[in-house]
Amino acid sequence: MSEPLEDEFGREVTGVRISLTDRCNFDCVYCHNEGLGDTRGPMEPADDEMTADEVVRFLEVVEEFGVEAVKFTGGEPMLRADLEEIIRCTPDSMEVSLTTNGTFLRGRAEGLQEAGLERVNVSQDALDPEQFAAVTKSGAYEAVLDGVEAALAAGLAPVKLNMVVFEQTAGYVEGMVEHVAANEGLQLQLIEYMPELTGRPEWNIDIQRVHDWLADIADRVEHREMHDRKRYWVSSTDPDSGNLGDCGMVEIVDPVENPTFCANCHRVRVTHEGYLKGCLNRNDDLRSMGEMSRQEIREAFRAVVDNRVPYYGEYLVEGDDGEWELNEEYIGA
Numbered sequence: 001m002s003e004p005l006e007d008e009f010g011r012e013v014t015g016v017r018i019s020l021t022d023r024c025n026f027d028c029v030y031c032h033n034e035g036l037g038d039t040r041g042p043m044e045p046a047d048d049e050m051t052a053d054e055v056v057r058f059l060e061v062v063e064e065f066g067v068e069a070v071k072f073t074g075g076e077p078m079l080r081a082d083l084e085e086i087i088r089c090t091p092d093s094m095e096v097s098l099t100t101n102g103t104f105l106r107g108r109a110e111g112l113q114e115a116g117l118e119r120v121n122v123s124q125d126a127l128d129p130e131q132f133a134a135v136t137k138s139g140a141y142e143a144v145l146d147g148v149e150a151a152l153a154a155g156l157a158p159v160k161l162n163m164v165v166f167e168q169t170a171g172y173v174e175g176m177v178e179h180v181a182a183n184e185g186l187q188l189q190l191i192e193y194m195p196e197l198t199g200r201p202e203w204n205i206d207i208q209r210v211h212d213w214l215a216d217i218a219d220r221v222e223h224r225e226m227h228d229r230k231r232y233w234v235s236s237t238d239p240d241s242g243n244l245g246d247c248g249m250v251e252i253v254d255p256v257e258n259p260t261f262c263a264n265c266h267r268v269r270v271t272h273e274g275y276l277k278g279c280l281n282r283n284d285d286l287r288s289m290g291e292m293s294r295q296e297i298r299e300a301f302r303a304v305v306d307n308r309v310p311y312y313g314e315y316l317v318e319g320d321d322g323e324w325e326l327n328e329e330y331i332g333a
């Protein structure tokens with residue numbers, strides 16, 4: 001295995017995020033669908049999706065380039081019946097993780113773990129079924145809770161709960177933090193609502209206030225190398241907590257207008273149709289892998305890494321008035 005490829009901005013590419021489908025059984029009000037448009041549509045297998053063989057071939061090739069980790073996402077990646085097969089055939093050297101809405105984990109978590117899944121993130125924006133339904137437009141609340149339990153029972157702890165923090169959910173943050181502090185095996189990822197692909201900037205909240213509040217109550221704070229994300233370790237305040245004395249981990253994902261986040265971005269994305277994508281927020285840098293021969297994959301991967309640009313701080317630059325503007329250098333590039 002060679003050293004990871006590095007882009008022009010000194011960022012090594014050590015991870016890939018593969019969208020296995022853009023179909024989904026939810027219709028979350030905030031969904032960016034990894035930058036690929038609407039998730040609504042037929043639930044049947046779609047013809048435009050990469051096959052399991054293509055996904056595995058891609059992974060075998062990027063392993064040669066020092067890629068150490070793969071995240072399977074979507075749409076809802078668990079709509080793929082061949083997810084277990086894909087994971088089983090993923091190169092052993094790679095850390096394999098999954099981001100899912102959790103609906104289908106019950107009954108499949110164990111098989112996924114046996115196939116080689118190491119970590120799972122489950123989206124959960126609220127602890128109340130009605131609030132959950134209002135955000136996701138789905139009645140699958142109980143299935144998601146069962147899915148989290150199934151993942152823990154299958155040995156996939158810690159399970160990270162993903163919560164998008166925006167106007168509608170800001171009031172649920174405190175309860176979710178207590179929930180992971182009080183329950184062993186759970187962690188929480190608070191994701192700043194990203195309006196770049198979905199519009200509705202008025203839904204944004206001031207994520208710094210969440211940082212400040214967590215810094216106040218946390219026992220310990222650390223930085224993660226990826227994106228320079230902050231992690232807070234918080235104890236439960238509930239005397240009946242089954243997790244007394246232990247801490248829950250809460251990580252903040254705050255990419256919006258954050259050049260430090262982009263300067264520490266080490267991943268390339270792959271769309272369900274088999275296009276490479278250098279940045280979540282851009283669709284003007286999609287690169288085809290053609291018929292997906294090993295040589296075509298190698299060439300396209302090198303090219304996408306060469307063209308990677310930090311979104312905030314370079315692709316968008318901050319003007320004197322504090323507004324973010326498209327860098328002229330990339331217009332028409």
Ligand SMILES: Nc1nc2c(ncn2[C@@H]2O[C@H](COP(=O)(O)OP(=O)(O)OP(=O)(O)O)[C@@H](O)[C@H]2O)c(=O)[nH]1
Nearest residue numbers: 071073097099121162189191194253255265267280
């Ligand atoms: N702008 C931006 N947002 C990201 C990036 N990575 C993750 N996010 C946001 O965080 C959401 C949740 O990411 P996940 O798929 O759960 O995984 P992760 O947090 O990237 O990875 P792990 O914590 O290692 O599991 C994404 O859908 C995005 O909204 C990134 O590279 N850029």
Ligand SMILES: C[S@@+](CC[C@H](N)C(=O)[O-])C[C@H]1O[C@@H](n2cnc3c(N)ncnc32)[C@H](O)[C@@H]1O
Nearest residue numbers: 030031032074075076099100101123162193194
């Ligand atoms: C696009 S979903 C795909 C995987 C799976 N369907 C799920 O919901 O976990 C991946 C993650 O993106 C997050 N997400 C979607 N739209 C977002 C937005 N506009 N801002 C921030 N995070 C968003 C979701 O909460 C979820 O955790």
Ligand code: SF4
Nearest residue numbers: 024026028031075101
């Ligand atoms: S479950 Fe995931 S892919 Fe589906 S709508 Fe919600 S955030 Fe989007």
Ligand code: SF4
Nearest residue numbers: 262265279280310311
């Ligand atoms: S460069 Fe793009 S993908 Fe990477 S952190 Fe910034 S916005 Fe996200």
